[in-house]
Amino acid sequence: MQRASGHKINLGLYRITKAAARMFLALFFEIHAEGRENLPQRGSFILLPKHQRWEDIPLLGLAVSRPLYYVAKIELFRSPLSSWFVSSLGGIPLDRQRPLATRKSIRTMVDLLRRGEGLVIFPEGTYYRNRMGSGHVGLIRLTACQVRVPLIPVGIRYSREGLRRRVDIRFGHTIPWESSDRPEVFLASAMQGIRALTGL
Template sequence: MFYWFLKFVAIGPLARVVFRPKAEGAENVPATGAAILASNHLSATDWIFLPLQLRRRVTFLAKAEYFTGTGVKGFLQRAFFTGAGQVPIDRSSASAAEGAIQTGLRILREGKLLGIYPEGTRSPDGRLYRGKIGVARMALEIGVPVVPVAVVYSSRPLPFGKKITRVRVRFGEPLDFSRYEGLAGDRFVERSVTDEIMYEIMTLSGQEYVDVYGAAVKKSMDATGASANEVVATLQPPAGEAADRAPTTLAG
């Protein structure tokens, strides 16, 4: 009930008035049954605008830190994200990543819409970064369509130097990977599927694509104080897929 309260009473109406979000291609989202909504991730508010455009409920995988706070603030934050339909996942290790994938699979087996961000974290500079293959693993194992999504923000100037942000949510045509049936767990197939999903997101969003992991860029930026461009110039696309099994989450 809290999910619908947020959508139709608390957050939804305010977001519609202030940002006037518009949907393009919402008919591409299946009316029933399980599906994955794979989106770019530019802002902590992405999870608000995406489900706001749909009649169906969307369940997101969210980082566990949102659910582990203490005191009154921790309680309120935990209650908010739980009520909003977010499911906590641990991103701290490879075993935790597998647990996140199993959580996503459970949600899909229940016939729900699963919202994930294949980049695994918010973009450090507005570009689209390499996707992690957890999205492919889930799509192949359950055999569900993947709907690529792009949340696009634009600013319009107002008098006296002010700007107002407008939001567009673009839903691409569902991607069918049934040709890879039985190949879940094959890292080369999963990488191919993930790259296809990221290409469609790039096409919808108009973002520049960077073939390195956004989380690696953020980590280096924090350690060195360098800009994203400087860090990207020093990084090479990963040779292996060991790090690919990190979970796809709400925010980073």
């Protein structure tokens, strides 16, 4: 994997953590993934998933074969140990209240996309269980519009099935770029796709 602005996933730790997460989360969740054929095998892309709960991130990581970088709330980076661990697994800190205060993180995201990595951005910004929150266009404007990479909406739905929860993760079709469209247009299309894929 190529280095991007000094931010690089620790593949050894990533594989160990993914294997441990697979065993642990299997006790509580049964994953059903659809639409994996819509994910690029190589090259950069941005996943725009529904955000239901904190488990979305590890469950999404289990559903995708490629290592993913993802935007994480800055609170997870307060302590040195937590910062090292989350960063090693692909986390990129972002101050949700003041995104421009974390300009370095935005530059890192753009550089990662230019180097062919996959990035996860939750457009709602925080959890909205079983309902849709408003999408935030800022990161789309600051990242995807700079590089013009594929944007892929993702639906995530939890339902009770016996002792475990069933998790349906559905990857939608790429939202096509048109030179005349604005970031708000892409976000609106993405949010419609997320709603439909989640079944809300």
